[in-house]
Amino acid sequence: MNREDRFTITYQISADSKESAEIMADRIRIEQTVEMPPDTVPVKAASSFAEILSLQEKKPGQWITQISFPFSIIGDDITQFLNVLYGNISLLEGIMVQDVDDLLFRKLFSGPAFGIEGLRKSLNAYGRPLSCTALKPAGLSASDLAERAYQFACGGMDIIKDDHGLADQPSAPFKQRVASCAEAVRKAEQVSGKKTFYFPNITTSPDKVLERFHQAADLGADGVLICPQLTGLEAIHTIAREKRLPVMAHPAFSGSFILQQHQGLAIRLYYGKLWRALGADSIIFPNAVGRFAFTKETCRQLHKCMTDPFGGIRKSFPTPAGGIHLDSVPEMQELYGNETIFLIGGNLYQQKEGIEAASKEFQKTLDGGIQ
Amino acid sequence: MNREDRFTITYQISADSKESAEIMADRIRIEQTVEMPPDTVPVKAASSFAEILSLQEKKPGQWITQISFPFSIIGDDITQFLNVLYGNISLLEGIMVQDVDDLLFRKLFSGPAFGIEGLRKSLNAYGRPLSCTALKPAGLSASDLAERAYQFACGGMDIIKDDHGLADQPSAPFKQRVASCAEAVRKAEQVSGKKTFYFPNITTSPDKVLERFHQAADLGADGVLICPQLTGLEAIHTIAREKRLPVMAHPAFSGSFILQQHQGLAIRLYYGKLWRALGADSIIFPNAVGRFAFTKETCRQLHKCMTDPFGGIRKSFPTPAGGIHLDSVPEMQELYGNETIFLIGGNLYQQKEGIEAASKEFQKTLDGGIQ
Numbered sequence: 001m002n003r004e005d006r007f008t009i010t011y012q013i014s015a016d017s018k019e020s021a022e023i024m025a026d027r028i029r030i031e032q033t034v035e036m037p038p039d040t041v042p043v044k045a046a047s048s049f050a051e052i053l054s055l056q057e058k059k060p061g062q063w064i065t066q067i068s069f070p071f072s073i074i075g076d077d078i079t080q081f082l083n084v085l086y087g088n089i090s091l092l093e094g095i096m097v098q099d100v101d102d103l104l105f106r107k108l109f110s111g112p113a114f115g116i117e118g119l120r121k122s123l124n125a126y127g128r129p130l131s132c133t134a135l136k137p138a139g140l141s142a143s144d145l146a147e148r149a150y151q152f153a154c155g156g157m158d159i160i161k162d163d164h165g166l167a168d169q170p171s172a173p174f175k176q177r178v179a180s181c182a183e184a185v186r187k188a189e190q191v192s193g194k195k196t197f198y199f200p201n202i203t204t205s206p207d208k209v210l211e212r213f214h215q216a217a218d219l220g221a222d223g224v225l226i227c228p229q230l231t232g233l234e235a236i237h238t239i240a241r242e243k244r245l246p247v248m249a250h251p252a253f254s255g256s257f258i259l260q261q262h263q264g265l266a267i268r269l270y271y272g273k274l275w276r277a278l279g280a281d282s283i284i285f286p287n288a289v290g291r292f293a294f295t296k297e298t299c300r301q302l303h304k305c306m307t308d309p310f311g312g313i314r315k316s317f318p319t320p321a322g323g324i325h326l327d328s329v330p331e332m333q334e335l336y337g338n339e340t341i342f343l344i345g346g347n348l349y350q351q352k353e354g355i356e357a358a359s360k361e362f363q364k365t366l367d368g369g370i371q
Numbered sequence: 372m373n374r375e376d377r378f379t380i381t382y383q384i385s386a387d388s389k390e391s392a393e394i395m396a397d398r399i400r401i402e403q404t405v406e407m408p409p410d411t412v413p414v415k416a417a418s419s420f421a422e423i424l425s426l427q428e429k430k431p432g433q434w435i436t437q438i439s440f441p442f443s444i445i446g447d448d449i450t451q452f453l454n455v456l457y458g459n460i461s462l463l464e465g466i467m468v469q470d471v472d473d474l475l476f477r478k479l480f481s482g483p484a485f486g487i488e489g490l491r492k493s494l495n496a497y498g499r500p501l502s503c504t505a506l507k508p509a510g511l512s513a514s515d516l517a518e519r520a521y522q523f524a525c526g527g528m529d530i531i532k533d534d535h536g537l538a539d540q541p542s543a544p545f546k547q548r549v550a551s552c553a554e555a556v557r558k559a560e561q562v563s564g565k566k567t568f569y570f571p572n573i574t575t576s577p578d579k580v581l582e583r584f585h586q587a588a589d590l591g592a593d594g595v596l597i598c599p600q601l602t603g604l605e606a607i608h609t610i611a612r613e614k615r616l617p618v619m620a621h622p623a624f625s626g627s628f629i630l631q632q633h634q635g636l637a638i639r640l641y642y643g644k645l646w647r648a649l650g651a652d653s654i655i656f657p658n659a660v661g662r663f664a665f666t667k668e669t670c671r672q673l674h675k676c677m678t679d680p681f682g683g684i685r686k687s688f689p690t691p692a693g694g695i696h697l698d699s700v701p702e703m704q705e706l707y708g709n710e711t712i713f714l715i716g717g718n719l720y721q722q723k724e725g726i727e728a729a730s731k732e733f734q735k736t737l738d739g740g741i742q
Binding site for chain 1 (some may be wrong): 623690
């Protein structure tokens with residue numbers, strides 16, 4: 001079969017012998033395609049089989065296998081690709097998805113509609129990282145949140161996103177919140193003299209996400225926040241393909257896929273390639289020195305995956321978050337460089353001089369960029 | 372605050388001292404609600420705070436904490452509930468969601484539209500387990516799959532479901548497959564003299580699931596199969612609320628949430644309570660003696676969670692699957708009892724006498740029920 005008709009997935013297998021590793025690789029090959037004993041597969045369906053290309057011991061007890069799958073088993077359905085990638089085998093112990101070849105992403109996924117360049121252009125912000133903060137807490141009214149958005153924007157913040165816990169609560173219903181905050185940010189831009197994005201959270205029931213996306217746009221939002229592991233992963237792709245607003249993706253509910261040592265999906269593949277390919281213009285991930293568990297090396301690799309050339313797919317803005325403090329920004333800039341959105345939430349609210357002054361200070365730290 | 376205005380979530384925390392456990396419990400309380408330093412939360416939003424009700428060491432290094440949350444932080448949004456349940460803290464090590472009080476499920480979720488009783492009534496099948504098989508493999512044409520459906524139904528199968536890997540591939544496009552298989556099953560019912568359900572797989576992009584659900588109904592399907600961890604969990608609730616067709620839920624892509632020792636969601640809570648509350652009339656889970664890793668005790672507990680009284684929410688049909696053989700059915704009946712759908716895929720295709728005769732044998736084993 002022509003190489004263009006197939007794609008390769010790389011899995012890591014935990015096994016104490018070559019024989020066990022071979023059995024596991026063979027199970028992946030079967031379980032993710034025909035899902036029945038090979039000798040019962042009719043000749044007519046033989047083209048559905050996956051093929052083991054290689055199996056090598058990487059370190060004691062850890063094996064790497066490359067398995068080739070036919071595109072015909074997916075059709076053009078991204079959700080079915082996710083099923084082939086890690087559907088049934090998610091229920092088996094000791095299998096981790098390491099990588100997928102770029103050909104698959106290039107053929108099946110459209111990537112970000114705007115990407116780093118698109119966001120920079122709309123903000124007219126070049127040669128420096130971008131600033132971002134979170135509107136919170138849930139429980140405040142729409143007008144209280146709008147007042148906070150006004151202050152952040154007066155302070156010159158590049159992006160103000162909703163806390164991912166702001167949904168459609170009675171305290172600040174979605175439409176009212178988006179309209180009020182977008183209006184407040186437009187007013188503040190007159191004061192600051194610069195563009196500020198407002199990204200409301202559109203995470204909700206899978207069938208309502210697209211509707212909420214368009215509501216956000218109609219109500220004046222400049223982008224949206226979404227938690228794809230709550231809405232179904234392909235939801236990012238659906239809204240990104242509308243090419244109407246940039247999409248910021250948030251990792252809530254996704255930790256179980258990436259926190260395990262020998263199971264789940266490799267962090268780089270999951271946030272770095274998959275979320276980028278799905279179309280996230282900005283990808284929030286737990287920062288190394290914050291309150292979550294990622295190492296600096298992991299964060300560096302994630303940054304690279306989001307910004308390296310990737311088969312014509314636009315770059316996603318790496319957006320480290322979680323426990324970043326105003327006074328740790330210079331250190332973070334050294335770690336991540338200019339192609340980064342720094343998201344500071346809680347610590348800006350802690351600054352004694354208030355959030356407008358804190359935003360100005362944050363922005364000032366970034367303005368020079370890194371030379 | 373009134374007890375009816377709040378609900379309780381039980382978390383397990385891995386910590387080596389009471390002090391560390393207290394810090395973790397406090398992080399859950401903050402991270403899942405206001406997500407900012409408590410002293411920066413305005414008085415107006417104080418009602419959003421969660422409250423730690425108890426913290427006890429269950430066994431060395433494992434702590435159980437009960438945390439009370441206000442309903443106001445959810446509104447009526449199930450997806451936002453999932454975010455409160457395990458959103459950001461999914462990214463922290465050593466936290467497992469153990470349970471949620473029934474009040475939450477009763478207030479927020481509608482449960483199965485048909486349940487065990489509804490399925491039994493439509494099939495006129497009482498006092499015995501139900502039989503189920505899977506149409507496969509992907510790669511066959513719609514008419515080849517329909518021929519297989521015809522044979523299974525002639526053999527008297529109660530439920531024929533699509534393999535969860537049948538999506539909308541060019542080999543057997545969704546609409547063509549559903550129409551052909553439904554028609555074949557209707558013809559076979561004339562031969563068998565009994566009702567057989569056909570459940571096509573409607574798993575696809577989150578925004579398209581509802582449309583595909585109605586297409587399935589319009590094309591003559593008797594129910595649907597869905598992989599909720601691929602479509603977004605609330606998708607089950609959305610389609611179940613249509614009260615048009617029963618819903619069978621499949622665990623593809625969900626393993627990462629439930630395979631970890633001290634992380635993720637307790638298996639019973641996840642499949643047993645959550646999927647039931649979401650509205651799955653039948654819940655497929657990995658069988659104890661099959662090719663997946665669940666123990667008999669886990670399977671027994673799951674069965675109980677799906678069928679025990681649950682605040683007025685209908686029962687889901689426990690549907691163990693994976694590696695069940697025709698000759699292990701009597702043993703399985705002893706483990707699970709009559710309130711069970713036994714799903715045999717691969718092994719029926721292995722029977723030398725063909726799938727129609729194998730279905731008859733399967734059905735005959737179940738017909739007497741368990742006395």
